[in-house]
Amino acid sequence: MSPLILAYLALVSALASGILALGADRYPNLLRYGSSILLGLSGLAAIVAGGWALIDETPTIDQLALGLPWLKWHLRIDPLSGFFTSIVGLLVFAISLFAPGYLREYTRHDRKQSLAALGLFTGLFIFGMYMVLLADDAFVFMISWELMSVSSYFLVSYQHLNAANRRAAFLYLLMAHIGGLAILLGFGVLAGFSGSFTFEAMRATELAPVWASIAFALAFFGFGMKAGMVPLHAWLPEAHPVAPSHISALMSGVMLKVALYGLIRFTYDLIGDIQWQWGLVMLIIGSASTLLGVLYALLRNNLKRLLAYSSIENVGIIFSGLGLSMIFIGTDHEVLGVLGLIAALYHILSHALFKGLLFLGAGAIAHATHEYDLNNMGGLIKRMPQTAVFFLIGCLAISGLPPLNGFVSEWLTFQAALQAPALESGVLRSIIPVSAAVLALSAVLAATCFVKVYGVAFLGVARSRRVSHAQEVDIGMRLSMGLLAVLCVLFGIFPSTVISLIDAVPMMLLGQGPPSAAVHGWLWLTPISPKVASYSAPLVFVAVIVVALVSYGLLHARAVKIRRGYPWDCGFGSLNARMQYTGTAFSMPIQRIFAPVWDLKEDIEETKNAKQPLRTEGIRHQLQALDKSWSRLYEPIGNLVLTTARQVSRIQTGSIHTYLAYSFFTLILLLWVVT
Amino acid sequence: MNTVALEFNLGWLMAFIQMLLFVVMAPLLLGWIKRVKCHMQNRAAPSVLQPYRDLAKLLRKQTVIADRASWIFRSTPYIVFGTTVLTAAIVPLVALDLPTAAIADVIVLVGFFALARFFTALAGMDIGTAFGGMGSSREMMIGALAEPVMLMAVFTLAMSASTTNLSEAVTYTLESGLVLRSSFIFAALGLMMVAVAEAGRVPVDNPATHLELTMVHEAMILEYSGRHLALIEWAGFLKLMIYMVLISNIFFPWGIATELTAEALAIGVAAIAAKLALLGVVLVVWETVMAKMRLFRVPQFLGFAFLLSLLGMLTRVVLETGG
Numbered sequence: 001m002s003p004l005i006l007a008y009l010a011l012v013s014a015l016a017s018g019i020l021a022l023g024a025d026r027y028p029n030l031l032r033y034g035s036s037i038l039l040g041l042s043g044l045a046a047i048v049a050g051g052w053a054l055i056d057e058t059p060t061i062d063q064l065a066l067g068l069p070w071l072k073w074h075l076r077i078d079p080l081s082g083f084f085t086s087i088v089g090l091l092v093f094a095i096s097l098f099a100p101g102y103l104r105e106y107t108r109h110d111r112k113q114s115l116a117a118l119g120l121f122t123g124l125f126i127f128g129m130y131m132v133l134l135a136d137d138a139f140v141f142m143i144s145w146e147l148m149s150v151s152s153y154f155l156v157s158y159q160h161l162n163a164a165n166r167r168a169a170f171l172y173l174l175m176a177h178i179g180g181l182a183i184l185l186g187f188g189v190l191a192g193f194s195g196s197f198t199f200e201a202m203r204a205t206e207l208a209p210v211w212a213s214i215a216f217a218l219a220f221f222g223f224g225m226k227a228g229m230v231p232l233h234a235w236l237p238e239a240h241p242v243a244p245s246h247i248s249a250l251m252s253g254v255m256l257k258v259a260l261y262g263l264i265r266f267t268y269d270l271i272g273d274i275q276w277q278w279g280l281v282m283l284i285i286g287s288a289s290t291l292l293g294v295l296y297a298l299l300r301n302n303l304k305r306l307l308a309y310s311s312i313e314n315v316g317i318i319f320s321g322l323g324l325s326m327i328f329i330g331t332d333h334e335v336l337g338v339l340g341l342i343a344a345l346y347h348i349l350s351h352a353l354f355k356g357l358l359f360l361g362a363g364a365i366a367h368a369t370h371e372y373d374l375n376n377m378g379g380l381i382k383r384m385p386q387t388a389v390f391f392l393i394g395c396l397a398i399s400g401l402p403p404l405n406g407f408v409s410e411w412l413t414f415q416a417a418l419q420a421p422a423l424e425s426g427v428l429r430s431i432i433p434v435s436a437a438v439l440a441l442s443a444v445l446a447a448t449c450f451v452k453v454y455g456v457a458f459l460g461v462a463r464s465r466r467v468s469h470a471q472e473v474d475i476g477m478r479l480s481m482g483l484l485a486v487l488c489v490l491f492g493i494f495p496s497t498v499i500s501l502i503d504a505v506p507m508m509l510l511g512q513g514p515p516s517a518a519v520h521g522w523l524w525l526t527p528i529s530p531k532v533a534s535y536s537a538p539l540v541f542v543a544v545i546v547v548a549l550v551s552y553g554l555l556h557a558r559a560v561k562i563r564r565g566y567p568w569d570c571g572f573g574s575l576n577a578r579m580q581y582t583g584t585a586f587s588m589p590i591q592r593i594f595a596p597v598w599d600l601k602e603d604i605e606e607t608k609n610a611k612q613p614l615r616t617e618g619i620r621h622q623l624q625a626l627d628k629s630w631s632r633l634y635e636p637i638g639n640l641v642l643t644t645a646r647q648v649s650r651i652q653t654g655s656i657h658t659y660l661a662y663s664f665f666t667l668i669l670l671l672w673v674v675t
Numbered sequence: 676m677n678t679v680a681l682e683f684n685l686g687w688l689m690a691f692i693q694m695l696l697f698v699v700m701a702p703l704l705l706g707w708i709k710r711v712k713c714h715m716q717n718r719a720a721p722s723v724l725q726p727y728r729d730l731a732k733l734l735r736k737q738t739v740i741a742d743r744a745s746w747i748f749r750s751t752p753y754i755v756f757g758t759t760v761l762t763a764a765i766v767p768l769v770a771l772d773l774p775t776a777a778i779a780d781v782i783v784l785v786g787f788f789a790l791a792r793f794f795t796a797l798a799g800m801d802i803g804t805a806f807g808g809m810g811s812s813r814e815m816m817i818g819a820l821a822e823p824v825m826l827m828a829v830f831t832l833a834m835s836a837s838t839t840n841l842s843e844a845v846t847y848t849l850e851s852g853l854v855l856r857s858s859f860i861f862a863a864l865g866l867m868m869v870a871v872a873e874a875g876r877v878p879v880d881n882p883a884t885h886l887e888l889t890m891v892h893e894a895m896i897l898e899y900s901g902r903h904l905a906l907i908e909w910a911g912f913l914k915l916m917i918y919m920v921l922i923s924n925i926f927f928p929w930g931i932a933t934e935l936t937a938e939a940l941a942i943g944v945a946a947i948a949a950k951l952a953l954l955g956v957v958l959v960v961w962e963t964v965m966a967k968m969r970l971f972r973v974p975q976f977l978g979f980a981f982l983l984s985l986l987g988m989l990t991r992v993v994l995e996t997g998g
Contacts, residue, residue, distance in 0.1 A: 378803065381745045392747075401793060402779075402786040414782050414826075414839075421834050421992060429992040433830060437985060440823040447789055448815040451796045455811060460803030461743060524777075533839040536778045540761070543778070548750075548757035555902045560737055567741035567802045567898060581800065581808020589816035593974045 003077050004060040004134075006049035007085060011130050013042035014092075018123020024115035028107035031119040032100045039126065040096035046089025046130065053082025057504045067139060074136035074198055079504035080269065081133045083345065084261045087352045088129050088254045090487070095246040097480035098360050101473060102246055102367055118158055122247065124151040129258050137198040138187040145183065145262075149176040149226075152255065155247045156239045165242045172239035175225060175232070182222030183262070189215040190270055202270045212271050216278050219266040226259035228312045229319065230289040234629045236312060237296070241304035241372075245363025248304060252311045253356035257348050260318060267326070268341075268509040276330025279323045280428070286319025287438040294445045295597050298452070298590055299625040301374045301583045303362045306453065307355065310398065313442060314351040317413060318344045320435060324416045327432070329510065333422055338506040338514050339527055340416040345502050347409035350397065350491065354406060357394040357484035361387060364477050365457065368470040374583040376464040377457040383470040388458050390481040395454045397488045399447035403541045404492035408525070410443055411535060415527050445590070452586045461577045493537045495525045584623055591625065599626040689935055690764065690773040697763040697920075701912040702726035704919070704951055712959045726912065730905050738901030741802045751798035752899070752906035755791045759910040759917075762787045766920055767842050769943035770932040776842035781829045784841070785822060788873070791910065792818050799895035810894025813970060817879060817891065820977035821872045827984035828862040828869070831991050832925060835859075845928045857994075861987030863926045868980035870918035872973070875911070877962040879973050882911075889967060916951070919958075923950040 017038035024031035053060065059078035066073045077085065107115060128148030135141035153176070157169030191197050194205035207215065228236035240251045267274060293313030300306035325340025362372070364387050371377055381388040397404040417439070420432035462468035472478070491498055503513035514527060526534045569575050591600070601624040609615040651662070706723035713720035722728075740748065762784055764775045779787075792814065799811035833839045835858070836847035872879040875892040885893055896907050924931060930946025932939035968976060 379743075381747065396790075396793070399789070399793060400786070401790045402783055407783075407786055411782055411786075418830060418833055418839065421837070426993055430989050433827075433834075433988045433992060434985070436830060437823050437827050437981075437988075440826040441819070444789065444819040444822040447793055448819050451793060451800075451811065451815055455797055455800030455808070459745065459747065459797060459801045460808075530777065531838060531840065531843055533780050533782075534777045535780060535783055539778045540783065543761050543764070544754070544757045546757075547760045548753040551756050551760075551906065552753050555734070555906075560901075562901075563737055563739045564742045564744075565739050567743070567804050568806070569804070575804055577803070579805050580803045581805060581812060586808060586812045586815075589812060589970070590819065592971065593816070593820075 002060045003049045003052040003056065003082065004062050004075065006045050006052065007077055007130065007134055010042045010045035010049060010085075010089065011127055011134075013038045013045065014123050014126040014130060016123070017042065018120045018127070021119020021123065022116045024119050028103075028115055031115050032103050032107060035119045035123065036096045036099045039099070039123075040093055042126065043089045043091075043093030043096055046085050046092065048089075049077065050082040050084070050086030050089060051501075053077045054079050054086065054501055054504050057507065059508075061136065067143075071137065071139055071197055073140050074200075075134045075140070076136035076199070077134060079508045080265065081261070083502065083505055084133050084257060084348075085130065087257060087349060088126070088133065091250055091254045091352060091356045092126055094356060094360065094480040094484050095249060097476045097483070098246050098249075098363070101475075101477040102244070102363055105367060106244070112161055113158060117154060118244070121151045121154040121158075125155060125247075125250070129255065132258050133261060136200070138191055138202075139197050141262075142180070142184055142187065145180060148255065148258065149173070149180060152243075152247075152251060155243045155251075158243060158247075162242075168235075168238040168242050171235045175235040179222040179225035182218045182225070184222075186215050186218035186222060186266065189218065199265075199270060203272065206273070207271060209273075209275065212273060213275065213278070215271060216267060216275075219263060220278070220282070223259045223263040223266070224285070224319075227256050227263070227315045227319075228289075229285050229315060230292045230312065231629045231633050233289070233293070233312045234627055234634050237300075237305050237308040237627075240308040240311070241302065245304070245359055245366060248308075249356045249359035249363070252308060252359060253352045256311060256315055257352055260315070260322075260348060264322070264509075274326050274329045276327045276428070279326030279328075279330055280431070281323075282319050282326060283323030283431070283435050286316045286321075286323050287435040289313065289316030289319060290442040291316075291438050291445075292597065294442045294449060295590075295594055296625075296627055298445060298449045298587045299584075299598060299623075302372050303365065303374055303453065303457065304359070304372055306374075306449070307358050307362060310446065310449065311351075311355055313446060314347065314355065314398075316442070317410070317439065318347050318351070320439060321347060321409075321413045321416065323435075324413070324432065327423070327428060328416075328419070331423055331425070331428075333419075334510055334512060335514075336416065336419045336422060338503075338510055338512060339412065339419070341506050341510070342499060342502060342514055342527075343409055343412035343416050345505060346405075346412055346495070346499070349498070349502075350405040350409045350488075353484050353488050353491065354394045354397040357390065357481055357488065358398065360477070360481050360484070361391040361394060364473045364481065365470075367473055367477070369464075369467045371464065371467060374453065374456045377462070377467050378460045378577060378580065379458070379462040380467065380470060381458040383462075383468075384472045386478050387473060387481065390478070390485040391458065392454060393485040393488055395450040397492065399450050400443045401447065402492075403537045403544075405488050405495075406492075408492055408495040408535075408537065410439070412527060413439065415533055418533075419528070448587075448590065452583055456581070456583045456586065460580045463577045463580070463582075493541050494522060495535075495537055496522050499525070584621075591623075597628065599628055599631055600624070601626065685935060686772075686774045689770055690775040693768050693770065693773065694760065694764040694775070697766075697768055697916065698760055698909075698913065701763075701909065701916040702730060704916050704955060705912045707952060708955045708959055711956055712962065715959055715963050730909060733900075733905035733908065734902050736901045738903055740900070740903070741898055743802060744898070745801055747794070748798050748801040748898070749903075751794045752903040752910075754794050756906040756910045758787045758791045759913045763913055763917055765841065766917055767845055767924055767931060768920055769940060769947055770935060771842050771845055772933070773842070776840060780839040781833065781841050781844070782826070782839055785826055785829070788914070789818070789822060791914075795895055795907070798899075802898050804898070806890070806894045806897050810891055810897070813891045814895055817872055817973060817977070820974055820981070821869045824865050824977060824980045824984050825869045825873070827981065827988055828866040831858050831862040831984065831987045834988070834991055841925075845924055845931065846933070848925065849928050849931070849933070856991075858987045858991035859926060861983045861990060863922065865980045865984035865987060866918075866922055866925075868976065868983070870915075870922060871958075871961070872977060872980075874915040874918055876915075876958065878965040878968040879976065881967050889970075891970075919951055919954050920947065923947070923954055 017035040064073040131144030194201040297309035321344030329337035397406040400406040400410040417436040603622040605620040796811035799807035836844040880891040932943035
């Protein structure tokens with residue numbers, strides 16, 4: 001028995017769940033229950049396998065007699081892949097609880113889409129993600145990567161009757177392949193110098209700095225595009241939200257992490273010799289992604305799209321952590337490099353948990369109300385009380401508030417950034433604090449964004465009939481959200497314990513763990529030394545609760561009944577739901593301050609009274625805040641491609657003689673070149 | 676062994692007493708500010724004890740809440756009060772090196788303020804009135820611009836002292852003596868401007884008005900009454916005091932007790948009282964000469980504060996490399 005055997009179990013059950021679902025069009029319960037149970041099993045096996053590899057610290061290697069005749073499939077599980085396997089496993093397990101209830105909607109008799117396709121591609125998608133993590137040669141890696149991309153394309157295009165979804169899916173496929181091409185070329189550089197496709201050989205090869213930089217640039221482009229870095233991100237908020245919600249949770253929660261895994265594996269492990277300039281590029285792009293991601297998220301009113309934009313922000317935070325780590329490693333401050341890497345890994349874990357939770361929450365809301373638009377929601381805290389609690393925990397965690405897990409990773413990133421004075425270069429010393437400022441600004445903007453989400457969706461009064469009749473979702477869906485919410489709290493309160501597990505990863509990649517993260521026991525988190533910084537999440541958690549309870553107890557010593565009355569309406573008569581602040585209204589001040597970030601289109605329509613032209617009957621206001629990367633990057637490139645294609649098409653005359661002439665002249669030309 | 680344990684317990688006891696002192700003295704500071712302000716504007720002044728009377732009155736009164744309020748609305752006062760008191764516990768008031776200072780550093784302190792703001796803003800939106808939403812939206816905007824400034828200012832200090840622990844940072848300033856550092860001046864100015872914005876004082880917000888065009892904090896808590904309102908008000912007093920103590924003890928720490936003897940503590944109490952009284956007068960002068968700003972002027976005000984803090988930090992990392 002070894003971690004790898006357990007990982008095989010996870011692989012096989014994921015595949016089996018996909019195959020089992022082939023019969024789902026006939027027997028929908030096969031998908032709802034059969035496939036889900038197998039997925040749950042697969043998730044559990046992956047969690048255990050990953051955790052085992054993380055604790056065991058020695059890599060387990062295996063070769064399978066599949067694939068090309070001269071190249072067997074090399075598989076390997078080590079602390080790095082183990083860490084990511086556990087995260088994927090966690091989310092897979094959570095969605096296996098969520099899916100049976102959520103899919104009831106999809107299994108109605110008048111359904112238009114194939115259930116078999118949904119189940120099959122879900123299984124293949126998860127199988128592909130596991131395989132990417134386990135791959136130990138470039139060949140298996142690329143095959144699994146493509147499997148992951150293509151099967152998720154079918155999930156994005158699942159609701160293909162809507163033309164917008166088809167467009168989003170095509171864009172997704174296109175971008176996935178441009179990114180895949182860059183990754184392939186990156187591996188090509190490594191394989192060219194090492195003479196072999198195995199990671200083992202690539203690891204052993206020393207690259208010339210120029211070639212290492214070229215390989216890094218290709219990998220960064222490819223993996224970064226998949227992870228949704230600015231300015232290549234525009235496909236992500238189109239593609240992720242249109243898949244069914246539990247798939248969105250997987251895509252945003254863990255598929256982005258698989259891309260980050262690829263990047264970490266490629267730079268830290270395969271190239272090995274890290275240059276600080278790479279870190280600088282990553283830090284700058286990371287900061288830009290953080291700020292732009294959250295600003296774009298703030299103006300969205302479609303809940304799932306907002307969550308997808310917020311993923312871009314979180315990937316930016318992770319990039320910043322990795323960038324800091326690479327800068328420190330490149331300038332021979334290995335210890336601080338470890339700190340940055342730990343911060344990034346912690347945020348990878350945190351983001352998987354809370355983004356998974358929030359997407360499942362969005363799925364639960366959609367299941368209960370058929371609404372995605374925040375401005376039609378309201379008052380859900382009374383209709384769906386438990387979902388409301390879980391969603392609140394997710395919102396607190398993603399806003400980086402103590403004592404939850406999002407705060408721990410942001411705190412660690414800040415601590416890494418504050419070590420900038422250790423660097424010799426004045427430029428780096430001043431860029432890092434500025435990036436810390438950007439990070440601070442984004443953290444508060446994220447809090448603003450999620451106050452908006454929670455305040456508009458769950459608080460106040462329902463803004464539409466469907467929402468006012470919403471029912472709490474079934475027990476499985478609540479369990480899966482509850483599980484992720486509890487983990488968000490636990491990973492926030494016991495960071496030292498988690499870090500003492502994670503530190504096997506920097507131990508493997510850099511040969512050392514953090515200097516003293518958990519030396520002072522589970523109660524204290526002291527990344528560098530207790531004198532420099534310390535944070536005790538358990539004490540903070542207990543203290544807030546104690547103070548709140550004591551003040552509650554003191555105030556209720558004298559029993560005074562609370563009276564319920566009407567809210568203050570300024571004496572104008574009863575308030576109605578349309579008088580509440582909407583999502584658009586809430587984000588208006590931010591929209592005004594940061595106006596140049598978006599392409600804003602504001603549309604105000606006034607209807608006048610026919611008899612009294614001075615009297616306004618109604619006003620319609622519509623605000624479109626478009627992503628600038630569309631008009632500045634995507635559309636020009638798209639137009640360029642179209643124009644070039646049109647120019648090239650001129651040589652197509654449609655006559656066979658011309659084509660024969662083309663072949664003839666090409667042949668002559670080639671012969672001339674050869675001789 | 677026994678003396679170590681005794682010292683340890685003494686430390687926790689002192690930390691507890693200091694926290695109580697913080698909580699009890701916060702309304703007094705506000706009373707003092709109100710009184711000085713009235714004198715300065717030629718108005719009849721209430722007693723410095725007036726905030727206590729107001730709190731006592733609110734605590735006695737019956738609490739009325741809207742029929743559609745959820746548990747968020749009812750629990751927010753306790754969460755806000757709890758986090759603010761805890762924040763007060765980690766700020767060195769009269770003595771250094773207390774055990775509470777290690778629980779949370781200055782980044783956590785900013786996080787606590789953010790947590791309290793998050794819940795207050797949610798409570799504002801809970802009833803579903805236009806006022807609440809308006810207040811929440813504005814408060815989050817001001818917070819979004821103020822918090823980075825505050826972090827920049829404390830980062831400047833943290834980089835100089837190479838620690839984010841408040842107590843250690845104050846020790847650093849004490850030990851390095853009275854040196855004129857340009858980075859500290861910028862950071863102090865930035866922090867003062869943030870304090871004005873975050874505590875909801877003129878020119879960013881006016882705590883004494885209920886006019887819809889200008890309300891920010893008051894609009895959010897408009898629906899609160901009775902003991903809920905008392906807790907939120909008290910937390911507001913505490914927040915102002917925390918900012919003032921931070922400014923005075925980080926940048927002018929002289930007089931603070933570095934050991935737990937009766938003499939040192941007495942000096943510490945007297946020093947902080949004098950510093951706060953003085954800083955209160957500065958605030959009053961500032962509020963008297965300034966007019967309330969239009970809401971969309973506030974980003975410029977805070978943008979300037981951000982520039983100051985950033986300048987402070989860049990001065991620190993580029994020019995003052997000597998340690």
